[in-house]
Amino acid sequence: MLRTPTGGAGNGTAGSVGRLVSIGTVLNLLRDEFPEVTISKIRFLEAEGLVEPHRTPSGYRKFSPQDVERLARVLRLQRDHYLPLKVIREQLDALDRGEQVRIPAPSPQGDAVVDSVLDSVLGVIDGGADRPTVARVGRSELLAAAEVDEAQLAEWESYGLIAEAEGGGYDAEAVTVARLVADLGRFGLEPRHLRAMKAAADREAGLVEQVVAPLRRHRNPQTRAHAEATVRELAGLSVRLHEALVRTALGVRPS
Numbered sequence: 712m713l714r715t716p717t718g719g720a721g722n723g724t725a726g727s728v729g730r731l732v733s734i735g736t737v738l739n740l741l742r743d744e745f746p747e748v749t750i751s752k753i754r755f756l757e758a759e760g761l762v763e764p765h766r767t768p769s770g771y772r773k774f775s776p777q778d779v780e781r782l783a784r785v786l787r788l789q790r791d792h793y794l795p796l797k798v799i800r801e802q803l804d805a806l807d808r809g810e811q812v813r814i815p816a817p818s819p820q821g822d823a824v825v826d827s828v829l830d831s832v833l834g835v836i837d838g839g840a841d842r843p844t845v846a847r848v849g850r851s852e853l854l855a856a857a858e859v860d861e862a863q864l865a866e867w868e869s870y871g872l873i874a875e876a877e878g879g880g881y882d883a884e885a886v887t888v889a890r891l892v893a894d895l896g897r898f899g900l901e902p903r904h905l906r907a908m909k910a911a912a913d914r915e916a917g918l919v920e921q922v923v924a925p926l927r928r929h930r931n932p933q934t935r936a937h938a939e940a941t942v943r944e945l946a947g948l949s950v951r952l953h954e955a956l957v958r959t960a961l962g963v964r965p966s
Contacts, residue, residue, distance in 0.1 A: 731765055731773035740779055745786045747887065749954075753782065755894055759796050761785050761803065793856045847880030857889035859896075867892055870902040872909055915953070919945045 732740075734750055741748050756762055757772070762781050764772040774782075781803065788794045788802070802812045848856070854864060867873045872892055876882045881889075892905060919942060926938035957963075 731775055732779075734764075734772045734774065737774045737779055737782065741783060741786065744783065745790070748786060752894070755897070756782060756785055756796075759800070761796065761800055789856075793852065795855070795858045847876055847882050848886060849880060853881045853886060853889055856886050857893040859889070859893050863893075863896075864889070866902050870906055870909075872902055872905055911953075915949050919949065 734753055737753060738748065738750055741753075753762075757764065762774075762778050762785070764774045764778055767773060784803070785796075785799055788799045789796075794802075805812050850864070854861065857864070864873070867889070873881070873885050873888055876885070892902070895905065922945060923938045923941050926934055926941060929935055929938075
């Protein structure tokens with residue numbers, strides 16, 4: 712359940728005027744329910760007109776509890792229903808006008824896809840051994856999730872950014888990659904520009920594999936089980952380090 716900011720002028724619920732918080736605090740509030748959300752994603756949703764935070768005289772973003780709940784609604788509609796941002800925006804505008812909005816029932820397959828994202832990442836590292844089959848989506852569903860057309864998806868595939876899973880279909884990680892590539896594309900970054908990121912990710916996965924390989928070969932079942940937890944932790948640390956290094960290189964200050 713989404714936590715809302717408390718204290719200040721209000722009681723912190725979505726129906727009150729609670730205190731304004733920074734984008735970093737918003738990220739922490741959302742991450743319990745949406746672990747993959749990033750500051751860049753929040754800024755992108757703002758740029759698309761889905762949320763309008765207050766601005767301080769120095770230009771810093773400040774979000775109200777209502778802004779946080781609005782962001783959560785957008786993220787749920789994307790995650791559970793694969794709705795394009797245009798449709799989400801229309802629904803939010805209708806709600807702002809006090810109109811009744813019919814939201815489609817959540818897709819069981821969509822929920823399974825989201826839940827299996829990390830499992831899909833681990834499958835790339837461990838070769839899929841002894842792993843349950845992850846949920847997959849078809850090509851049309853992937854196109855809808857990323858809000859792109861067939862030509863764009865074909866171009867991503869030609870550069871090795873996305874590939875069909877063995878046996879057909881696209882796993883959860885392909886959905887995540889597609890959304891991120893689409894978001895970057897809106898800033899003018901083309902697939903050819905992203906090949907370096909793919910190569911860097913492959914090298915990072917190789918480093919993680921070197922660390923956990925001895926654990927996976929151990930005779931003790933508990934040690935082998937610990938290897939998977941180690942992979943998850945190392946994957947998370949790797950992502951955080953990569954983000955910090957990019958921010959440092961760009962001289963980006965925390966918001």
